Structures are given as C-alpha cells and as structure tokens.
Amino acid sequence: MTVDEVTARRRPRNRRQLIVDAAGPVFSARGYHGASMEEVAAEVGITAAALYRHFPNKYALFVECANLMVDRLLRVLEEQSDAVGLPGLLRALAEETLDHRASGGVYRWEARYLEAEDRGELRGKFAAVVDGVTDAVERELGGTQPRLRAAAALGAIGSITLHRTPIARQRAEDLLVAAALGVAEAEPGAAPASGSLVHLPSRPEPASRRAEILQAAIPLFAERGFPQVSMGQIARAVGLSPSAIYRHYPVKADILAAACLQTAGLLEQAVGQALQGVRGPRDSVAALAAAFVAYSFENTELISVAEAEIVGLPPELQRPVTLAQREHVAVWERWLGQVRPELDARQTRTLVHAGFGVVVEAGRGLHWQDTGEHRDGVTALLLGALGVPA
Missing domain, CATH: 1.10.357.10 (Tetracycline Repressor, domain 2)
Incomplete structure (x- = not known):
C-alpha cells in the first residue's frame, strides 16, 4: 500500500464538511479579509495544502460558508409540517440558528463580498425562507404586511449570531422565539406617530x-x-x-x-x-x-x-x-x-x-x-x- 493510499484511508470522509464548519466561526470572528486559509486549516488540524485540495481559494470556501446557514434554515422549513404552527416553526429555526451561533454571522458580508451570481443565488434562498415564514404568519395571524413581519421576526432570531452575550441555551431559545412571535403579532401601523x-x-x-x-x-x-x-x-x-x-x-x-x-x-x-x-x-x-x-x-x-x-x-x-x-x-x-x-x-x-x-x-x-x-x-x-x- 502506498503512502497516498494510507493517507486517503485515514482522511475522514466528511473532511469537506469539517472544513466548512471550522471556517464559519473564523470568518465571523475575523471578517472576510481578516480570515486566512492557514487559520482554517489549523482549526481542522490539516495543512494548508490539504485544505486547498477541497477549496481552490478563500472565496470558494466563503461562498460555501455563506450558504450553509440558509441551506439549513431551508431544510428546517421543508421538514416542518403545518401542524407545528408558527410557534413551532420559529422554535425550529431558532434551534438551528443557536446550533451554529458562532458561524451564523457570515451572512452579514454576503452583499459586500459575493460576486453578483452568488449573491443573487443566496438572496433567492433567503427570500424562500422568508416566504415560508410569511405563509405561516398569513395562515395563523393574518394582518397587514405579513412578509415584512416575517422578515423582521427572522431578524430577531438571527441577531443571536451577531453578539457574544453569554446566555444559557434554553433561555436564549425561549427568548428568541418569544421576540419573533411578538414581531409577527405586531401591526406595523399600530405605533404612535412618533x-x-x-x-x-x-x-x-x-x-x-x-x-x-x-x-x-x-x-x-x-x-x-x-x-x-x-x-x-x-x-x-x-x-x-x-x-x-x-x-x-x-x-x-x-x-x-x-x-x-x-x-x-x-x-x-x-x-x-x-x-x-x-x-x-x-x-x-x-x-x-x-x-x-x-x-x-x-x-x-x-x-x-x-x-x-x-x-x-x-x-x-x-x-x-x-x-x-x-x-x-x-x-x-x-x-x-x-x-x-x-x-x-x-x-x-x-x-x-x-x-x-x-x-x-x-x-x-x-x-x-x-x-x-x-x-x-x-x-x-x-x-x-x-x-x-x-
């Protein structure tokens, strides 16, 4: 057996996913330009050369990281039935977001650093997530501007990825779900004209x-x-x-x-x-x-x-x-x-x-x-x- 064959056998089958999981927190903490492929490789425990076998450059890795959270949210929407209701849907989305709190902030750079085609694809996915929540808001709450309320409710949930306040997992989940529900139930025309x-x-x-x-x-x-x-x-x-x-x-x-x-x-x-x-x-x-x-x-x-x-x-x-x-x-x-x-x-x-x-x-x-x-x-x-x- 050659050295290459031994190395291939030892290489985890999910190494590509391990790289993406490690890169998300690095991008979130350092910013796109501050992050380096060497730092990501060190987090995974591989050499930079091994990392480049999976991703030809930092941009390619960033694109996959930028899509990771929204792909997971779309999967949540696909797996939820109408029977769970809006509270159940928001809780499932909050759980997924909290699971990946350290890497979720990557989305803040999507419009600035993604090329036009990649940016359009990602925004289309986010729009699909908003569509799914909007359907639940319309079905259960009615009211005006359901899409705006749905997007804002997702903003409440996603906020947990943009700060480092230490808080127990269950408390954070309950708080985010309550905040998102409060947004969904609000009427945009109800505030005093201030x-x-x-x-x-x-x-x-x-x-x-x-x-x-x-x-x-x-x-x-x-x-x-x-x-x-x-x-x-x-x-x-x-x-x-x-x-x-x-x-x-x-x-x-x-x-x-x-x-x-x-x-x-x-x-x-x-x-x-x-x-x-x-x-x-x-x-x-x-x-x-x-x-x-x-x-x-x-x-x-x-x-x-x-x-x-x-x-x-x-x-x-x-x-x-x-x-x-x-x-x-x-x-x-x-x-x-x-x-x-x-x-x-x-x-x-x-x-x-x-x-x-x-x-x-x-x-x-x-x-x-x-x-x-x-x-x-x-x-x-x-x-x-x-x-x-x-």
Missing part, C-alpha cells in the same frame, strides 16, 4: 480636512466595499494629493473608526434628546425605539459598512467603537429592565440585540425608504420584539 417626529442632531458641516475626509469616505466604502477603496481614491474625493491624506489619517482603518465614533456620538445625543421630559420606563423604551429607528434610517450607508467591517479593525481601533456600542445598549438595558423586571441582565441584553436585528431586517425589507410611515411601522415591530406593546 418616528416621523424624531429629529436627530444634524451631522456637523465639515470644518476641517479630517471632517471632509470622513464625509467623503463613507459613501465610497458603502458603494465599493471598504477593502476596495484606496486612500488615493479618498484623497481625490476631497481634492488632496494621495500623500497628503496620511497627515490626517495614517491608515484607512482610522477613517472608518472615526466615522463610527462620530455617528455613535450623534446617536448618544439623539437618545438624550428623546428621553428629555419622558416619564416612566415604558415611555422611555418607546422613545429609545423611535430614536434608534430614526438613526438607522438616516445612517444606512455607515451602518452597512460598519456591520461588515468593524470586526476587521485592529483591536486598538475596534475597542472604543465597541465601548460606545456597549454604552448605548446599557441605556436600553436600564429602561427595558424596569419594564420587564422578570428578565435578568443577560436576557435583557439579548432582547435588546434582537430588537436591533428587527430594525435591520425590516429596514432592508423596506429598502430603507425613509418615510414617517416606515419609521413608525419599524418602531412597532421593534417594540413587539421587546414585549412592549405599541
């Missing part, structure tokens, strides 16, 4: 070169993808020579971090304004919801970039941005904890993130068309996820 009345602080007019660079860079990042935009392109957008931009920002990641911090500051101001004169925890949560929805509709470009790229920032740049995000979540925890005192701190935090997931998916479903009606509708869905009736 979203259209929220006015965020105006982004300051650029009064310096640094500010001009920030203003020019984010649309470029959103349109082309952060890795594909060069410092030279940003410099030309503000009328600087390529070398001059480095006097203001030594590396491109500094620009993204600064933009995220600037926007976090605007959100903090908006929250402060929203809570002024508000009495009681319930009204405070409603005010926070309206302010966050307004912020999301007004900052879609930056949110889409930050969602995909923050994990790839160096730790020293990522840390202050993450701290600002945690401080914002802490405000929600304080007020929601008073409205829902039966929840502990981890449950409350998980529920807040579920609400954020609802806003993202509902906003996408509405193509982020910024109208008062859309803001109010998304606010109603967010409050439904939190268990705070509109």
